[in-house]
Amino acid sequence: MVHEAGNTKKARLGILMLDTRFPRVPGDVGNAATWPFPVRFGVVAGATPQAIVCEDISPFVDAFVAKGKELVAEGCTGIATTCGFLAPIRPRLADALGVPVAASALEQFAQISANLPPGACVGILTISKTSLTAQHLEAAGVAPDAPIAGMEGTGFADAILNNRESLDVPAARAEMVAVAEGLVRAHPEVGAVLLECTNMPPYAPDIAHATGRPVFSIVSYLRWFQVGLLPPRFGD
Template sequence: MNPAVTVLQLDTAFPRVPGDVACPDTYLEELQILSVKNATVERIVSDRPNQVDIAPFEAALKQANGQVVVTSCGFLSYWQAHLDKQTDKPFISSALTSLSHLSETYKPDEILILTFDAARLNKLHFGQYADYATGVVGLPAEMHLRKVITENLSQLDTNRVIQELSEFIGLKQRPHHKHLLLECTNLPPYKAALQTVTQLPVSDILTQIEAVRAGTIQPAYLVS
């Protein structure tokens, strides 16, 4: 039987803890991980997504056996339509794809979008939902989680991440925010803590996967 999900993962080695899109423990069924060689964080997390070399992802997509195919970096949202046309399986490049239905309920200023790097996530990544880019906030450069990802470190202190993220999102939330969208696929492990602080419904790459294929994600990581 084919895996439930295939993750086209960036060429990284930092820890993938439960709740991360590329951690097998996030899922109820088998996960296939295809590491895309040389697709580093520095190369993919770009404010010029149209200049990203997409060929390695096209090649990896041909090897995907999962019933649903996703990527491990939401900055690939620019290539959603392009890659989706190359497979007959449901393809999810980014949690930003959830804006197709969230936009029916929420105005641009009502969605708080938490990303890895706010300086590089721009309207090109949002496509037809460019108005929602005004709601983006990014992890500070000194934050532990961002350093682990940027420097591809081997150690991750999840308790520290929870504390720092909780404090940060508390400072960024405003009364007009009605929904929290986690663009970064490394943020869902901390979704419960973020929801406790904000008291907002939360969407991320995992809720997108579950919407396409019910019964795929461990319930603990679908808090909403």
């Protein structure tokens, strides 16, 4: 379910969407109201959450490229994707599209790490720890020993990965907070939490409040990305 209101000719940022039907609540990457600037959405047919997170993404690369080319032709000067597990295809997308590509929220890892005090590290919250491989981490520049917690066994993961038509938002919030609290309890050295999944940002304020750590996500990443695509004017 994509909020088509986000599609505007003024958009510099094009967002490649997975083929989904679960609710895109405010704060979700696929809800146009999440963004304080125009965006254009493009759905990659057949690229379901299950296929991208848990299966081989190779068969979908050409489809991502084709949809990305459509967005560029429509005026987008930067492209993003909507799943942290797409980090491995970022170089291929950037080469084929000829514009900057932000493929995964995980690509913020190095910068966040550089901002933390000595002895602190970035902890990752992912929809599926079992599916997040060394290939994904290396492609996004994530340290191989980064603490990671997954949402396996939760209603949130079931709704997203199985592409349900409904999502219990209060329950998802409670699940997310519980897993994040477990992450920092097991790894007190975690100085910031990074959300791999682009459907997690609606719960970022609750995670930050519960853990006492700053929380970064696809929202923080693409707001930074957009400022480069269209620098704001001051004083005019």
